[in-house]
Amino acid sequence: MKRMGFTLGLVLFLLLGQNSFLAAQTKGAAEKREYPFAAEAKEGWRVFNQKGCLDCHSIWGIGGSGGPDLGPLPQYYFSQSQLAALMWNHDPEMWGRMIARSTPFPTLDEKEMGNLFAFLNFIRYMDEPGNAEKGKRLIEVKACIRCHTVKEAAKGDLSRWAGFTNPILWAQRMWNHAPQMEQEMGKKGIPWVEFKGNEMIDVIAYIRSINPTAQKAYLSPGDPGSGERLFRQKGCVQCHVPNSKLDLSKRKDFPPTVVQLAGEMWNHSREMWKQTAEKGVKPLSLSSQEMADIIAYLFSARYVDEPGSPGHGRAVFFQKQCNLCHSKENKALDLSRLKGKVNAVSLTTALWNHGSRMLEQLRKAKMTWYPITGGKLNNLIAYLNQGAP
Secondary structure (H helix, E strand, O other): OHHHHHHHHHHHOOHHHHHOOOOEOOOOOOOOEOOOOOOHHHHHHHHHOOHHHHHOOOEEEEOOOOOOOOOOOOOOOOHHHHHHHHHHHHHHHHHHHHHHOOOOOOOOOHHHHHHHHHHHHHHHOOOOOHHHHHHHHHHHOOOHHOOOOOOOOOOEHHHHHHHEEOOHHHHHHHHHHHHHHHHHHHHHHOOOOOOOHHHHHHHHHHHHHHOOOOOOOOOOOOOOHHHHEEEEEEEOOHEEEOOOOOOOHHHOOOOOOHHHHHHHHHHHHHHHHHHHHHHHOOOOOOOHHHHHHHHHHHHHHHOOOOOHHHHHHHHHHHOHHHHOOOOOOHHHHHHHHHHOOEEEOHHHHHHHHHHHHHHHHHHOOOOOOOOOOOHHHHHHHHHHHOOOO
C-alpha cells in the first residue's frame, strides 16, 4: 500500500506542479474577487495520504478498495456545498466501516479540510486515464484518419500532440483549429463529428501511446482572475450573458473535466463560428495561456456557491431534526455562537471530528441520519450564519 501511495503521490505532484490553477486570485480588477482555491491541492494530497484516506479510497485504481474510487466517481460535484453534502451523506457508512476494522478516527482542522477540499476538486477537474484501444477505434470511426496520420513527420501527424501533458493544450489546439478543419472536411465531404462523454479522453490516450517518448510540453497554471477578464475582453460574455440561458456558471450539465469541456467546445465551435461570421466577427483565437486562464475561471466560478436562503435553511434545520439536540437550552450544543463563521469547509470539519459521536447518539435515540443535498446544505449554512437557532 505504501508503495502504491508513493507512486500515486509522485504522479499527482507532477500533475499539480504543472496544471494546478489553485491559489489564484484576481489582481488589479475593478471589482476585486478572491477565488476559492486558496488552499493548496498539494497539501490536500498530503492530508489524504497521511490521514489514511488512501487505505480505503483509491484514485484511478491506485489505493484501497474499501471505499469508492474517487477518480472516476460517478457523482460529480462542482461547488463546496455539493462536496460537503456528498461527504455528509457518505460519512455514516464510512464511520461504520472504520469501526468494523478498528480503524482509528483521524481528526482534521479547518486548514487541513480546506486543503483536502482543494485536492478532491482538483482530481475532479483533471481527467481520468483514457482507453487507448477505444481511442484508436474512435479516430477511425470518426474519420479523423482521412485528414490526419499517426506517422511521425507526415502532414497532419497527430503523434506530435503526444507531448501535451496538460489537457488544456488539447482544448486550445482544437479550438483554434476548428474553422480550418471544418473547411477541409467540407472539401472532402466528411460530416462534422462530435465527441461525447469520455471519447476525447480515449483519443488522447491513444495518441499519447503511439509516441510515449515525445518531448513534453507544459503549461503554467491558469489564473481565474485573468480568465474572467479575458472572458469579457474576448467577447465571450456577449453570448454567455450572466444569469441568461447561456450562462455557463449556471449550467447543470457543465462538463466535469477539462477534456470533456474541450470536446464540448469543439462540438459548439461550428455553430459559434457561423454566428460570428454572420456578425462580421473574426474567429476567436486563444493562446494556450489564455485558454488555461479561461478554463480556470469557468471551473472556479462554479465552485462558488450562491448565497443560501436563511428561511429555507431554517426549514432544513427542523426537517432534519437538528433542533432536537442543537438548541439554546442545551448550551454545550448551542450553534448560535457560530454566527457568521460557518462555511462548507468548517461545517464538514466539525462533522468529521464529531459526527461519529453524533451518529451514536442518534442511534441510541432511534433517530435517523438524514441525507442532504448541496442546495439544502447551502441554505442551512446561511441559516446558521444568522445566529440560529
